[in-house]
Amino acid sequence: MQGDKVSVRIFGDKAFKLFIIFLSFVAVLPLFLVLGYIIKNGIASVNWQFLINLPKPVGEAGGGISNALVGTGILMLLSCVFSVPLGILAGIYLSEHRRGKLSYLTRLCVEVLQGVPSIVIGIVAYLWVVLPMRTFSAFSGGVALSIMMLPVVVRTTEETLKLVPNALREASLALGVPYHRTILKVILPAGMSGIVSGILLSLTRIAGETAPLLFTAFGSSFMNLNIFKPMSALPLLIFNYATSPYPEWHSIAWGASFVLVVFVLVLNLITKLVVRKWKTQF
Amino acid sequence: MGIDYKETTDKSLKKISSSELIFRRVLYISAFILVVLVGAVFFSLLVSSFPSLKKLGIRFLFGKTWDPVKGEFGAFSFLVGTLLTSFLALLISLPFSLSISIFLGEYFSRGFFSSFLKSAVEILAGIPSVIYGFWGLFILVPVVRAFEIKLGIMPYGVGIFTASLVLSIMIIPYSATIGREVIQLVPSELKEAAFSLGATKFEVIRKVVLPYARSGILAGILLSLGRALGETMAVTMVIGNANILPDSIFSPSNTMASVIANEFAEATETLHLSSLIEVGLLLFIVTTIVNIIGRQIVKKVSIEV
Numbered sequence: 001m002q003g004d005k006v007s008v009r010i011f012g013d014k015a016f017k018l019f020i021i022f023l024s025f026v027a028v029l030p031l032f033l034v035l036g037y038i039i040k041n042g043i044a045s046v047n048w049q050f051l052i053n054l055p056k057p058v059g060e061a062g063g064g065i066s067n068a069l070v071g072t073g074i075l076m077l078l079s080c081v082f083s084v085p086l087g088i089l090a091g092i093y094l095s096e097h098r099r100g101k102l103s104y105l106t107r108l109c110v111e112v113l114q115g116v117p118s119i120v121i122g123i124v125a126y127l128w129v130v131l132p133m134r135t136f137s138a139f140s141g142g143v144a145l146s147i148m149m150l151p152v153v154v155r156t157t158e159e160t161l162k163l164v165p166n167a168l169r170e171a172s173l174a175l176g177v178p179y180h181r182t183i184l185k186v187i188l189p190a191g192m193s194g195i196v197s198g199i200l201l202s203l204t205r206i207a208g209e210t211a212p213l214l215f216t217a218f219g220s221s222f223m224n225l226n227i228f229k230p231m232s233a234l235p236l237l238i239f240n241y242a243t244s245p246y247p248e249w250h251s252i253a254w255g256a257s258f259v260l261v262v263f264v265l266v267l268n269l270i271t272k273l274v275v276r277k278w279k280t281q282f
Numbered sequence: 283m284g285i286d287y288k289e290t291t292d293k294s295l296k297k298i299s300s301s302e303l304i305f306r307r308v309l310y311i312s313a314f315i316l317v318v319l320v321g322a323v324f325f326s327l328l329v330s331s332f333p334s335l336k337k338l339g340i341r342f343l344f345g346k347t348w349d350p351v352k353g354e355f356g357a358f359s360f361l362v363g364t365l366l367t368s369f370l371a372l373l374i375s376l377p378f379s380l381s382i383s384i385f386l387g388e389y390f391s392r393g394f395f396s397s398f399l400k401s402a403v404e405i406l407a408g409i410p411s412v413i414y415g416f417w418g419l420f421i422l423v424p425v426v427r428a429f430e431i432k433l434g435i436m437p438y439g440v441g442i443f444t445a446s447l448v449l450s451i452m453i454i455p456y457s458a459t460i461g462r463e464v465i466q467l468v469p470s471e472l473k474e475a476a477f478s479l480g481a482t483k484f485e486v487i488r489k490v491v492l493p494y495a496r497s498g499i500l501a502g503i504l505l506s507l508g509r510a511l512g513e514t515m516a517v518t519m520v521i522g523n524a525n526i527l528p529d530s531i532f533s534p535s536n537t538m539a540s541v542i543a544n545e546f547a548e549a550t551e552t553l554h555l556s557s558l559i560e561v562g563l564l565l566f567i568v569t570t571i572v573n574i575i576g577r578q579i580v581k582k583v584s585i586e587v
Contacts, residue, residue: 009482009484009485010482012482012484013482013483013484013485016483016484016487017389017483017484019381020381020384020385020389021385021389023377023378023381023382024378024381024382024385024399025399026378027378027379027381027382027454027458028382028399028402028403028406030406030451031402031405031406031409033417033421034409034413034414034417035405037417037420037421038413038417086312086315086316089308089309089312089313090309090312090313090315090316092309092312093309093310093312093313094313096309097313102310102313102314102317103313105317106313106314106316106317108574109316109317109319109320110316111573111574111577112320112570112573112574113316113319113320113323114573115508115512115569115570115572115573115574116323116512116566116569116570117511117512117513117514117539117565117566117569118512118514119512119514119539119542119543119562119565120323120327120512120562120565120566121323122542122546123327123542123546123558123559123562124323124326124327126546127326127327127330127559128326147319147323150316150319154316178298178299178301178302179302179305179306180301180302180304180305180306183305204408207410208409208410208411208412208413209410210410210411210412210514210515211411211514211515211539211543214543214546214547215546215547218547235410235412235515238412238413238416239412239415239416239515239519242412242415242416242419242420242519243419243519250420253416254416257413257416260410260413261409261410261413264408264409264410265405265408268404268405268408
C-alpha cells in the first residue's frame with residue numbers, strides 16, 4: 001500500500017472524529033440556549049411574592065402563580081392516587097407471570113399506552129369524565145395524567161421485581177409464609193427503591209404535560225381547592241400567558257417556566273439519588 | 283402451591299388460602315384492567331367519531347377545506363402538515379442524533395465527556411414541551427423571520443419549518459439513546475477483526491458498526507417519529523395555526539395534534555367535535571402502529587445479540 005493513500009485514510013479518520021464531536025456538541029447547544037434564556041428571563045420575575053400571589057388582571061403589576069403551583073401539586077397527587085396502586089399490582093402480575101396470554105396482552109397494551117400522544121389522552125379524559133360531569137375539573141385532569149403515568153409505573157415495577165432473586169421467594173415460601181404475604185412482605189420491599197424511582201420518573205414526565213390538561217383541568221385564574229372545578233396548572237399557565245399579547249404576562253410565563261424547569265430537574269436529581277442510594281442489588 | 287387445604291380442618295389455614303385466592307384475583311384483574319383501558323380508549327374514540335365517520339366517510343381524509351363555520355371538515359391539510367413537520371424534523375435531527383450515538387457508543391463510552399453529553403441529552407428529554415414551544419415562539423421565530431426576509435419570501439416566522447426545528451431538538455434524545463445502546467451491542471470481535479486487518483476507526487464505524495446496528499438505529503428513528511407525530515404543545519405554539527394546505531415548508535399550517543389543541547375546547551357542534559375526535563383516532567392508530575413496529579425491532583435486536 002502506498003504511503004500517501006494511508007495518510008489520506010488517517011486524515012479521513014481524524015476528520016470524521018472531529019466531525020462527530022462537533023455535531024454532538026451542536027446537538028446539545030439548544031439545551032443551553034433554552035436553559036440560558038429561561039434563567040435569564042425567568043429569574044428576574046421569581047421572588048417570594050411571585051410564588052404566593054394570585055395572578056392579577058392585565059395592567060396590574062405583581063401577579064403571581066400560587067394557584068398554578070397548588071394546582072400542579074393537586075393534579076400530581078390525584079394522578080398518583082389513581083395510577084400507583086393499579087400500576088404496581090399490574091406490575092406484580094407481569095413479573096409473576098412471565099409468559100401467558102394475559103401477560104402478553106397486558107405488555108402490548110402498556111407499550112401502546114406509552115406511545116399514545118398526550119393530546120389523545122386528553123380527548124379520552126374529556127369523553128369519560130368532563131362530558132358526563134358537564135364541567136371541566138381537576139379530577140378529569142388527574143384521570144388524564146394518571147393514564148400517562150400508568151405505563152411507566154407498570155414497567156418499572158415489573159422490571160425491578162424481575163431482578164429480585166428467586167431464592168428470596170423460595171426461602172419465604174419454605175417457611176410456610178403464604179403467597180400473598182411473600183409478595184407483599186418480601187418481594188415488594190426488596191424492589192421498593194426501583195418502584196419509587198419509577199413513580200418519581202413518571203411524575204417528572206407528567207409535571208410538564210400541557211396537552212391533556214387543555215380540555216380537562218382547563219385552567220383557572222383563582223385559587224381553587226375543589227377537585228371538581230376547573231383548576232390551573234403550571235404548564236397550562238405558561239401556555240396561556242406565553243400565547244397572550246401582553247408583555248407583563250410574558251414575564252410571568254418566563255418566571256413560571258423557570259420554576260417548572262427547576263422543579264423537573266430537581267425531581268430528576270432526586271430520582272437519580274434514590275436509584276443510587278437504595279439501589280436494588282442482589 | 284399445590285397443597286390441598288381441604289384435608290386440614292384448621293380454620294386459619296383456610297383463611298390464608300382464601301385471602302391468597304383473593305390476592306391472585308386482584309393481581310389478575312389489575313392486569314386485565316390495563317387491557318380493558320386500552321380497548322376502551324380505542325372504542326370511545328371510535329364511537330365518538332361515529333357522526334363524522336358516517337356523514338363524511340372517505341371525504342374526511344381527502345377533503346382540503348376545514349371550515350367549522352360552514353360545517354366542512356376535510357383533514358387532508360392536517361395530514362400533510364403532520365407528515366411534513368415530522369419527516370422534516372427527522373431529517374434535521376438524524377445527523378445529530380447519529381453523531382451522539384457514535385460519540386457515546388464508540389469514541390467516548392466513558393469519562394467526563396461521555397457523562398456530560400449523556401446528562402445533557404437526559405435533561406433535553408426532560409424539559410416539558412410547552413417550554414420548548416415558548417422558547418421557540420420568542421427566540422426561534424424572530425430568527426426564522428429574519429432568515430425568510432433574506433430569502434425574499436413571506437416573513438411569517440411561524441410555520442412548518444420553525445415547528446420542525448423545535449421538534450427536531452425535542453426528538454434527538456429518543457433516537458440518540460437507542461442508537462447508543464445498539465452501537466454498544468456490536469460485538470467487539472467484529473470490530474477487532476476489522477482493526478486487525480488495518481482498518482481505521484472511521485472505516486470500522488462505517489463498514490462494521492453502522493451496518494450491524496442498522497435495524498436498531500431504524501427502530502430509534504421510528505420511535506422518535508412516533509413522538510414527533512403526536513407532539514402537540516411545542517408545535518401548536520410555533521406552527522401558525524392556519525387551516526390551509528401548505529404550499530411550501532415555510533408556510534403556516536396546522537398538524538393533527540395542533541388542530542385538536544386549538545379547536546377542541548371551543549367545538550360546540552356535534553359534527554365539529556366528532557371530526558376532531560376522528561383526527562385524534564387517526565393519530566392514535568398511526569402512532570400505535572409506528573410505535574409497535576419500532577418496539578418489535580428493538581426487542582428483536584436485543585434478543586439477537
